[in-house]
C-alpha cells in the first residue's frame with residue numbers, strides 16, 4: 001500500500017472542484033419558481049442580522065411554503081429559514097418536502113448585492129433528512145445551480 005505523503009494531502013485540499021456532482025439534476029421551471037419565491041420572501045422581509053436568509057419548500061402536492069431566518073442575540077438560538085418554512089408546510093399543507101432552497105442576502109459590507117442560493121447548514125440537512133429523506137436540494141455548484149438529493153449532502157446522518 002502506498003504511503004500517504006503530506007504532499008498528497010496538500011494536493012487533495014487544493015484540487016479544483018470537480019465539474020460534475022454525482023446525482024446532480026438540472027433545474028426545472030418549477031425549481032426556478034421556487035428560487036423566485038425564496039428571493040421574493042427575502043426581498044420583502046430582509047432585516048440586517050435579524051432576517052438574512054429565506055427558504056422555500058415545494059411539497060409533493062406542488063404548494064410552496066416560504067420561511068425566513070430568525071436571528072437572535074444569543075446566536076445559537078437562531079432559527080433557520082428552512083425550519084420556519086417546514087413548520088408552515090406541516091401546519092398548513094401536507095407536511096412534505098419535495099424540493100427545498102435557501103437564499104441569502106449580502107452582508108452590508110459586501111460589494112456583490114445580489115441574493116444568492118446557499119446550501120442548507122448541517123442542522124437543516126439533518127432536519128430535512130429526518131422528515132423527507134428523498135427531498136431534492138437546490139444549491140450552487142461549481143458549474144452553476146443544481147438539484148441534489150438530500151442523502152447526497154448528508155450520506156451518514158446522525159442517529160441516536
Ligand SMILES: [Zn+2]
Nearest residue numbers: 080121123124
Ligand atoms: Zn440551517
